[in-house]
Amino acid sequence: MTAPTTEKFAMGKSMKRKEDPRFLQGKGNYIDDINLKGQLYMALVHSPYPHANIKGIDSSAAMKVEGAVACVTSKELNAYNVGWLPTFHGLDKQMVLADGKVLYQYQEVAACYAETREAAYDMAELVEVDYEPLEVVNNPFKAMKDDVILRPDRENKTNHIYNWNVGDSSATDAALAASDHVVKQHVVFPRCHAAPLEPCGCIAEFDTMGRLQFYVTSQAPHVYRTALFLVLGIPEDKIHVISPDLGGGFGNKVPVYPGYVCAIAGALVLKRPVKWIETRTENLTSSFARDYHMDIEIGASNDGKLTALKVNTVADHGAFDAAADPSKYPAGMFGIVSGSYDFPVAYANLDAYFTNKQPGGVAYRCSFRVTEASYLIERAMDIVADELKMDPTELRRKNFIRKDQFPYKSPLNFTYDSGDYEHTMDVALERIGYKQLLKEQAEKRAKGELMGIGISTFTEVTGAGPSKHFDILGIKMFDGAEIRIHPSGAGIIRTGSKSQGQGHETTWAQIVAEELGLDPQNFLVEEGDTDTAPYGLGTYASRSTPVAGGALALAARKIREKARKIAAHVLEVDERDLEWKDYKFEVMGAPGKSITMKEIAFAAYTNPGDNEPGLEATLYYDPPNMVFPHGTYVAVVDVDRETGETKVRRFLAIDDAGTIINPMIVEGQVHGGLTEGFAIAFMQEIAYDEAGNNLATNFTDYLVPTSLESPSWETGHTVTPSPHHPIGAKSVGESPNVGSPAAFVNAVIDALSPLGVRHIDMPLTREKVWAAIRAAEGQAAD
Amino acid sequence: MNEIPVSIKINGKQVTASVESRTLLVHFIREQAELTGTHVGCDSSSCGVCTVLLDGDKPVKSCTMFAVMAHGHEITTVESLAPGGVLHPLQQAFWDQHGLQCGYCTPGMLMTSVALLKHNPNPTEHEIREGLSGNLCRCTGYNNIVKSIQQAAGVMSQAIPAAADD
Numbered sequence A: 001m002t003a004p005t006t007e008k009f010a011m012g013k014s015m016k017r018k019e020d021p022r023f024l025q026g027k028g029n030y031i032d033d034i035n036l037k038g039q040l041y042m043a044l045v046h047s048p049y050p051h052a053n054i055k056g057i058d059s060s061a062a063m064k065v066e067g068a069v070a071c072v073t074s075k076e077l078n079a080y081n082v083g084w085l086p087t088f089h090g091l092d093k094q095m096v097l098a099d100g101k102v103l104y105q106y107q108e109v110a111a112c113y114a115e116t117r118e119a120a121y122d123m124a125e126l127v128e129v130d131y132e133p134l135e136v137v138n139n140p141f142k143a144m145k146d147d148v149i150l151r152p153d154r155e156n157k158t159n160h161i162y163n164w165n166v167g168d169s170s171a172t173d174a175a176l177a178a179s180d181h182v183v184k185q186h187v188v189f190p191r192c193h194a195a196p197l198e199p200c201g202c203i204a205e206f207d208t209m210g211r212l213q214f215y216v217t218s219q220a221p222h223v224y225r226t227a228l229f230l231v232l233g234i235p236e237d238k239i240h241v242i243s244p245d246l247g248g249g250f251g252n253k254v255p256v257y258p259g260y261v262c263a264i265a266g267a268l269v270l271k272r273p274v275k276w277i278e279t280r281t282e283n284l285t286s287s288f289a290r291d292y293h294m295d296i297e298i299g300a301s302n303d304g305k306l307t308a309l310k311v312n313t314v315a316d317h318g319a320f321d322a323a324a325d326p327s328k329y330p331a332g333m334f335g336i337v338s339g340s341y342d343f344p345v346a347y348a349n350l351d352a353y354f355t356n357k358q359p360g361g362v363a364y365r366c367s368f369r370v371t372e373a374s375y376l377i378e379r380a381m382d383i384v385a386d387e388l389k390m391d392p393t394e395l396r397r398k399n400f401i402r403k404d405q406f407p408y409k410s411p412l413n414f415t416y417d418s419g420d421y422e423h424t425m426d427v428a429l430e431r432i433g434y435k436q437l438l439k440e441q442a443e444k445r446a447k448g449e450l451m452g453i454g455i456s457t458f459t460e461v462t463g464a465g466p467s468k469h470f471d472i473l474g475i476k477m478f479d480g481a482e483i484r485i486h487p488s489g490a491g492i493i494r495t496g497s498k499s500q501g502q503g504h505e506t507t508w509a510q511i512v513a514e515e516l517g518l519d520p521q522n523f524l525v526e527e528g529d530t531d532t533a534p535y536g537l538g539t540y541a542s543r544s545t546p547v548a549g550g551a552l553a554l555a556a557r558k559i560r561e562k563a564r565k566i567a568a569h570v571l572e573v574d575e576r577d578l579e580w581k582d583y584k585f586e587v588m589g590a591p592g593k594s595i596t597m598k599e600i601a602f603a604a605y606t607n608p609g610d611n612e613p614g615l616e617a618t619l620y621y622d623p624p625n626m627v628f629p630h631g632t633y634v635a636v637v638d639v640d641r642e643t644g645e646t647k648v649r650r651f652l653a654i655d656d657a658g659t660i661i662n663p664m665i666v667e668g669q670v671h672g673g674l675t676e677g678f679a680i681a682f683m684q685e686i687a688y689d690e691a692g693n694n695l696a697t698n699f700t701d702y703l704v705p706t707s708l709e710s711p712s713w714e715t716g717h718t719v720t721p722s723p724h725h726p727i728g729a730k731s732v733g734e735s736p737n738v739g740s741p742a743a744f745v746n747a748v749i750d751a752l753s754p755l756g757v758r759h760i761d762m763p764l765t766r767e768k769v770w771a772a773i774r775a776a777e778g779q780a781a782d
Numbered sequence B: 001m002n003e004i005p006v007s008i009k010i011n012g013k014q015v016t017a018s019v020e021s022r023t024l025l026v027h028f029i030r031e032q033a034e035l036t037g038t039h040v041g042c043d044s045s046s047c048g049v050c051t052v053l054l055d056g057d058k059p060v061k062s063c064t065m066f067a068v069m070a071h072g073h074e075i076t077t078v079e080s081l082a083p084g085g086v087l088h089p090l091q092q093a094f095w096d097q098h099g100l101q102c103g104y105c106t107p108g109m110l111m112t113s114v115a116l117l118k119h120n121p122n123p124t125e126h127e128i129r130e131g132l133s134g135n136l137c138r139c140t141g142y143n144n145i146v147k148s149i150q151q152a153a154g155v156m157s158q159a160i161p162a163a164a165d166d
Helices: A020-024 A074-079 A117-126 A169-177 A221-232 A258-270 A280-285 A334-338 A370-388 A392-399 A421-432 A434-446 A504-516 A544-571 A597-606 A663-682 A735-755 A766-781 B025-032 B089-096 B106-119 B125-131 B143-165
Strands: A040-046 A052-058 A068-072 A084-086 A093-095 A108-114 A128-133 A160-167 A181-192 A201-206 A212-216 A239-242 A274-277 A289-300 A306-316 A346-353 A450-456 A479-485 A491-495 A523-526 A578-581 A584-587 A594-596 A616-621 A630-639 A646-656 A714-717 B003-010 B013-020 B051-054 B058-061 B074-076
Touching: A020 B089, A020 B106, A040 A117, A040 A258, A040 A280, A052 A108, A068 A117, A068 A258, A074 A258, A084 A221, A108 A117, A108 A258, A160 A169, A160 A334, A169 A289, A169 A306, A169 A346, A181 A370, A201 A258, A212 A221, A212 A258, A221 A239, A221 A258, A258 A274, A289 A370, A306 A334, A306 A370, A334 A346, A334 A370, A370 A392, A370 A450, A370 A735, A392 A421, A392 A450, A421 A434, A421 A630, A421 A646, A421 A714, A434 A450, A450 A735, A479 A544, A479 A597, A491 A504, A491 A544, A504 A523, A504 A544, A544 A578, A544 A584, A544 A594, A544 A597, A544 A616, A594 A597, A630 A735, A646 A663, A646 A735, A663 A714, A663 A735, A663 B143, A735 A766, B003 B025, B013 B025, B051 B106, B058 B106, B089 B106, B089 B143, B106 B125, B106 B143, B125 B143
Parallel strands: A040 A274, A212 A239, A306 A346, A491 A523, A646 A714, B003 B074
Antiparallel strands: A040 A108, A052 A128, A068 A108, A084 A093, A160 A346, A181 A289, A201 A212, A201 A274, A289 A306, A450 A630, A479 A491, A479 A616, A578 A584, A584 A594, A630 A646, B003 B013, B051 B058, B051 B074
């Protein structure tokens, strides 16, 4: 037997991405690149009013446009019983097209179908809608008064959607009352949007067999198939969902949008394929992330030991509760708000309200509200340190959950799997040169210059999730993987996850190649096609590696066990005498007598003996627990006292994502997430004015950082494997977005602290920072 | 409908079609020339995923230019960069340096970079960042795109003397 010629140790290698050649040559296959014969184009009519009754809709002028085919309103949809769709976590339903009234500006009111894109938009311009404006409720504090009931369609005549709480309320209150210090702060995480560069879109066609062929920008194609069955009543075998290459997602491509339903309804009634591609304005106005108004109280002893944590949150969910959260977690994983710290007691309470704003509460590179939670606790830790006159790293060090406390049961009901927070922070402080920075800062402060150092030592919870806790629309949040090995030792890998740029075509091949000792270059990875891929809940919430990645490793091990039997037959030994060693099966006690997986693959199709021929496996992985990545991020900023402009001089991210599959891809994920976190901290907000007008409807008002203002990122890692994940991996895609906003804001506030500034809510635009400096200097002058 | 004949040389091939005068160049490229590597991202000239080269070396945002404005001109798109499947040094560098993730901004980034290096073969990091500032990327954070362009600049400046010898 020859030694394996295949790539060894595929894991942990910075293998170049297998998907890149097509993207580099303009040969990606994104939704708008797909065209079906005879397709119609659809354009939507949007409401200019945030809250209004609809007295009438007149499409007669629109229908006179050359190429006009049809105009559909809620009346037609209701006739087909598809006027409303259930939201993902099942607590609400959402209008497809405005039914009697509009509830937010830009809400979809009518759908126009035409022979060309231009004709469809011409139609949409000409649809006349008679609106009767109503009083606008533009924030949750107004909503909670219930003076105006936004959703009379609901059983309970209130704007209050739900209350969610976790932890021990009375013990927390008692501990706070007994504490030497209680630090309180109101913190807002503003409304923002993931804004992938490719907007959402779809093409719907009912083929000659009456089967729905649905091409759609979906991070969760299988969930869409089941959701479409629930909404439309079409049997699931008659629905084929294809999610092609996605131009980014970051959570924006999880929800089922009204436009999708309109396209399908149009295709059904008009018996032609219907294509709908969002405009950027439609993309920015159809959903949102965050919008949490949080009050935090932290108790501490004189020597800096934390005694209790209490958080009260008011959540603005917009017009419909369209948050894509697991059923039992309406506020997502917000319970991670106790962070990396060993609080003896804690309590978190949240109330969600309807307002006249776009619906959602979907993620923005975030595992279900983890970013809000991490930002809050990391911001608050700095405020506590400030009040106790402690260095923020010392306060953290004193209160970290220690390495020997894992598995750690948090007071808010998570069981953290593993971590070494102090070590990761030490690595970061050493590399950034913390002591020298403090010295430099002291010198600058003496000269009146504003330099800030911001620390964030976050813990994230990802990988939803164990079926005993997690489901969406009742479907448990496991993932499937299927691996087929061909006779030559090449193969195909399919999962229910769906890459949007994360590089699954490369990393999934690396996981399987490592388990089987085969060449990762010779694995085709296929995702996004519900006819071929095994069921899975999709890619969001940093769940792909924790769940689908686990399924892949275990499916590969299943193949290995089958391969053992074939190896035994070929080598004419008992399978118990074989051991998997150095990426091949070796006969124990007979060194040199071995067989590679490549040889076994050939034998599986040519000489399987009494064994079932072929070499393939399908496995569904139900993770036993979530995974808990952590990290220490350090931002160093200089704030211009005269203009309020912040310059991020350095930013270091030390991430602990557990076992690393591909360091190059991990670093790329961190760079991208940090840039999104930078955007959130400094420039992004979907603001509304008093009248309910959305003020961030394009990329000139809703900013995405360019290459000029984006900092250069420094990265590194520590590795604390997850004890329960098959390959010890955790996740990394969202960590930089979860952990970095606090580091940026902490740095700016640290810079301003000599002036007495304690907190500024994001985004920290130069205007806001300038105003805070002026206000502080004015106070000092008084 | 007000249709007028438009003829544009795209990647060396003359493409002629009657289109509405309001037809955007990007739609002409994607639908008449059937070259879908040029994308649409923001409809407002902000993101640059629609960037193509006008008359060889001038990057333009094809979502904010009418097809009629390009009549009689030459347009170069990403599909021209790898004749015969041999990657352009910039494409190779983006691959080597992990300068792309979802790939949606990549064609526009590449075309802007081609023009950048044509006008400035040895740009500093700041010049690269300035040159790219009309092209947004949501995935990479730009670090690796900058590195990619630096790699390509190195490779291409070495290649020039060799070509001159021929």
